[in-house]
Amino acid sequence: MDLLLDAVCVVDVQGCFVFVSAASERIFGYTPAEMIGRPMIDLVFHEDRARTLQTVDEIMSGQSQPHFENRYVRKDGQVVHIMWSAYWSEADQLRIAVARDVTERKRADSMQAALYAISEAAHAAEDLLALFQKIHRIIGGLLPAVNFFVALYDKNKDALTFPYYVDEYGQAPDPQKLDSTVPSAEVIRTGRVLLLTPDTAAPRSGGGLPQVGRDSLNWLGVPLNTNKGVIGALVVKSYSAEVRYTEQDIELLQFVSDQVATAIERKQMEIWLQHLARHDPLTGLPNRELFHDRLETALHLAKRNQTPLSLLYIDLDKFKQVNDTLGHPIGDLLLQEVAHRLKHCVRESDTVGRIGGDEFLVLLNGSPQSDQALLIAEKIRAALDRPFDLAGQRAHISPSIGVASYPTHSADCKQLIRVADEAMYVAKKGGGNRFQVAS
Template sequence: MDQPLQDRLPNYVDLLLDAVFLVDAAGHIIYVNRACERIFGYTQREMTGQLMVSFLHPEDLVRTHEESLQVMAGFPRVGFENRYIHKHGHIVNIMWSARWSEADQLRIGVARDVTGQKLAEALQAATYAVSEAAHSAKDLDSLFSLIHAIIARCVPLAGLAVATCMHHPDRLEFPYQRNDDGDNGDDLLLHEATARKLCEEVLHSGQPLQLTHDALAAPSGVDAAAKGASAWLILPLVAQHETIGVLILKARPGARYSDKDRELLHFVSAQVATAIERGRLKARLLRAAQYDDLTNLPNRRLFHDRLSTALARSKRRQHPMALLYIDIDDFKHVNDTLGHSAGDRLLQHIARSLEGCVRKADTVARLGGDEFVIILEDIHGPHDALAVIEKIRSALHAACVIDGTTLHTAASIGLALYPEHGSEAEELLRHSDSRMYHEKTGPAP
C-alpha cells in the first residue's frame, strides 16, 4: 500500500457509519472515529482518553466486563449487544464486532447502532404483551399493573399514572398512580391538582405534553413544555377516535425521553387505550351477568356462588351462618295501583334498605320479582339472625313516598341456620323458602 493512501486511511474510517474504537487493557479509549458523535452524541475529543464503561448503561456493566475478558483472552466476538447512555440522556443499543491485538495490547471494536431495530422489536413485543395483558387481567386494577411492567421494560420509567374520563373530560378519575422512586415512601406520582391540570391540558389539546423536572416545578407548570428530550411525558389515550384518558410517565433520575422513546410510547399508548376499553367492556359484561340491572344487587347466579362459598367457609371455620328468604307482601297491589315504574322504584328503595340492615361482608341478592335473599356469615347464633330480621321489618315499615303516595312495606321472612337446618346450599335454601311461605300463608308450625 502506497504512503499517500495510508495517510488517507483515517479519513476513510471517519466515513464509516459504524463507530470504530481502540481501547487499551485498562479500558481507556485510545481512538474512536467520527461516527461516535452520530451514535453517542459525543465528539472524538470528548470520548478519547475516557473509560469506555463511563458511557455504558449501568445495568450492562457486569456482562460487558465479562465479554471484554473473553475478547482480551483472544476470542474474536461478533454479535454481542449492550446499551450506552447518549449525551442527551437516551439509551443507544449497540451490536459489537471485536477482537484483541496482543502485539498492541488493544481491543479493536466496531460498534453498530441497532437502536432502530430494537425499537421495531420493542413495538412488536409491546403489542403482544399489552394484548396478552388485556386478556389475562382479571380486572382493570391488575391490567394497569401489567401495563406498568410492560412500559418499564421499554423505557426508563420511574413512575406511571393512568387517568380515565369515561368519554367526559369533566369526570376525570385516577384509578392508578405509582411512584417507584417516591421520597419518604410517597407512592403518589403527582399531587392530584397537578395531575389534573396536566391531564386537562392534554385532553383539551389532544396532543402529548413534554416537560422537564424544572418546568413541572416552575410556577408556569404546564405552559413550560420541554423541547427535545423530556423527563415527563403525558400522552392522550385514544380508542376508536375518542379520548378516554391520559397516561402520565416519569423518567428515571438522570434519564430523558428521546424521540425514539416517544415514538414507542405513542404506539404503546394506543394499544393501552384499546386494552382499557376491552377491560371496561369485559367488566360491564361480567357485571351484567352477575348483578340485577334494576337494583344493582347480586342476581340469582352470583347469589348461588356466594352461598356455596359462604357455606364452605363456615364449614372450614366451624362457624354458624344464616340464610334469610324475603318476599315483599302485597307488592302486586303497588304495581296494579301505582304502575310498574313506581314498583321498580319501590324495589330499588327496598334493596337499599336491606343493604342498610346488614354488614358489608354480608350478601343481599335479588332472586327476581319481589324476592330477596340475605346471607349472614360469622354469626354467634340464632339471636343475631333474629336481630337482623327485626331491623329489616322496621326499615321496610318506615314511610316511603313514591309519586306522592306514602307506602309502608311489610315482608314475609324465612330463616334457615347452618348447621341446624342443613349442611348443603339447597337444604338451607329450601328450608328458608318453606319458612317464608308458612309465614306468608299462616302461622309457622
C-alpha cells in the same frame, strides 16, 4: 476509515479509548478528542456495565464476539443501542472494535413486541389490576417508567380515578373531578400529550405539577383514545435529572397508548359482561346463580370452622298493588330502593341477592347467633316498612321474612333456602310485615 457509517474504536488494556473514527461523534455525540483517553465503561449505560465487562474479559481471552449488543449514553443523555464486532490484538495489547448504531431497529422491534404483549395481556389478565401491572412491565422495557400510573375517567360519575399508581415518593391521589388542576386531568380534557420538566413547571406552581421528593421532576402523560373518546391517561414520571423524556419517548408512548386503550376497554367490557351474567340488571345485586355460589362457599367455611350462619328469605307485601296502581317504572324504582335499604341493614361481609320478582335473600355470613340474626331481621322489617318516595309518588310496602340457619335447620344449600322460604310463607299468612323463624 472516516467515510464509514460505523465507528471504529481502539481501546487499550486499561479500557481507555486511544483512537476513534469520525463516525463516533454521530453515534456517541462526543468528538474524537473528547473520547480519547476516557474509560470506555464510563459511556456504557449503567445497567449494561457488568455484562459489558464480562464480555470484554471473554474477548481479551481470545473469544470472538461478532454481534455483542449493549447500550451507551450519548453526550445529550439519550440512550443508544450499539452492536459491536470486537477483536483483541495480543501483539498490540489493544482491543479493536466496530460499533454500529442499531437504536432504530431495536426501537421498531421493541414497539412491535410491545403491541403483541399488550394484546396478549388484555386476553390473559384476570382483572384490570393484573392488566395494568403487565402494561407497566411492557412500557418499562421501552422507556424509563419506574414511576408509572394509569388515570381513568368515568364520564357518568365525572370521576377521575387512579386504579394503578406506582410512585417511589407518593401514593395515589383521591378521586378527582375532570376540572381539577392535576396534570392527568388536563391530558384527558384536552386529549393532547403533556410533557412537564423543571423548565416548564415554574408557571404551574399553583398545583398543576406535583413537586415531590426532589427538585427535578419530569412528567409525561399521553391520552388513552378510543372510539368513544378519551377514557384516561398513561403517565410516566422521573425524579432524576439524568432521565429526561425525549420526543422519541413521546412518540413511543403515543404509539402504544392506542393499543393500551383498546386493551383497557376490552377488559372493562369483559368485566361488565361477567358482572351482568351474575348480577340482577335492575338492582345490581347478585342473582340466583351467584347467591347460590356464595351460600355454598359460606356453608363450606361454616362446616370447616364450626361456625353458624343465617339466611333470610324476604318477600315484599303489597308489591303487586304498587305495580298495578303506580306502574312498572315506579315498581322498578321501588325494587332498587329496597335493594339499597337492604344493603344498609347488613355488614360488608354479608350478601344481599335478588332471586326474582320481589323476592330477596340475605346471607348473614359467619353469622352471629340466631338472636342476633333476629335483630337484623327486625332491622330489615323496620327499614322496609318506612314509606318510599319514588319520582314524586309515595308507596308503602312491608316485608315477610323467613329465617333459617346452619346447622339448626340444614347443612344443604338448596334445603336451607327451601326452609327459609317456607318460614317466609308462614310470616305472610300471618298478615305479613313480620319475620318467622323456621320450625
